Amino acid sequence: MENTILKSVDFDAYFGENHVVKKVNIEIPKNNVVAVMGPSGCGKTTFLRCINRMHELIEGASTKGKMLLNNEDVYEMHPIFVRHKIGMVFQRPNPFPNLSIYDNVIAGYKLNGMKMNKADKDVIVEQSLQKAALWNEVKDSLHKKGTFLSGGQQQRLCIARAIAMEPEVLLLDEPTSALDPISTSSIEVLLQELKKNYTLIVVTHNMQQAARVSDKTAFFYLGELIEYDDTKNMFTNPQDKRTQNYITGRFS
Numbered sequence: 001m002e003n004t005i006l007k008s009v010d011f012d013a014y015f016g017e018n019h020v021v022k023k024v025n026i027e028i029p030k031n032n033v034v035a036v037m038g039p040s041g042c043g044k045t046t047f048l049r050c051i052n053r054m055h056e057l058i059e060g061a062s063t064k065g066k067m068l069l070n071n072e073d074v075y076e077m078h079p080i081f082v083r084h085k086i087g088m089v090f091q092r093p094n095p096f097p098n099l100s101i102y103d104n105v106i107a108g109y110k111l112n113g114m115k116m117n118k119a120d121k122d123v124i125v126e127q128s129l130q131k132a133a134l135w136n137e138v139k140d141s142l143h144k145k146g147t148f149l150s151g152g153q154q155q156r157l158c159i160a161r162a163i164a165m166e167p168e169v170l171l172l173d174e175p176t177s178a179l180d181p182i183s184t185s186s187i188e189v190l191l192q193e194l195k196k197n198y199t200l201i202v203v204t205h206n207m208q209q210a211a212r213v214s215d216k217t218a219f220f221y222l223g224e225l226i227e228y229d230d231t232k233n234m235f236t237n238p239q240d241k242r243t244q245n246y247i248t249g250r251f252s
Ligand SMILES: Nc1ncnc2c1ncn2[C@@H]1O[C@H](COP(=O)(O)OP(=O)(O)OP(=O)(O)O)[C@@H](O)[C@H]1O
Pocket: 015, 018, 020, 038, 039, 040, 041, 042, 043, 044, 045, 046, 047, 058
């Protein structure tokens, strides 16, 4: 694929002896939203966490194969650099409870001991909140704690925090599953906006959401990537019986 930003080659992941991601080969095009779906326990989150090397933080966890970002193996880069380039947003909004909205946005810089003057910080905070479609709602309360925000606003704050590090790829693990329908819809709109500047990989259990937001969909089953195609094709003309069964609700 010409515009591939991320590519896995024969990628395996294990928890101890338990082989949970099996020989996954996938190419993710730049500025796309790719949905990752499949039944519970099929390795979606594990695969996502392998992309930015968070899997290896778990004791006994290991990987095999290649994960290439712009053709360079992320497993040969410094893990901190990898997590700058490949940001992550989790299922439950997790702003740092003791930090203000402002400090939450630049938390990644502080955690890594990267010093900046106030003017630069102000720019990063405003730009990141703008891109996360939260600026207008919080610009007058930047020094209040992030936990005062609604769930949907907190999730957008977490997106702003990830964007502040200027990643190329953003991994989102069921980013709306803890949110109400209105917040969910505002995050879905935001994803469409964000893909202009970033490449997004979104784990979702919600097939309607995958159909609404993604350009391509990957279907995982028992640790294997069974099918990967343009979302439209995947939902209208799945090639594998297991994908067909999943999208028609024969197993969840
Ligand atoms: N920390 C862990 N230690 C050991 N095994 C784990 C751990 N996390 C997940 N697993 C196992 O790895 C397999 C894949 O889990 P994973 O969370 O990646 O699946 P998933 O498709 O994201 O599931 P869900 O949709 O329920 O979130 C499962 O068998 C799970 O039990």
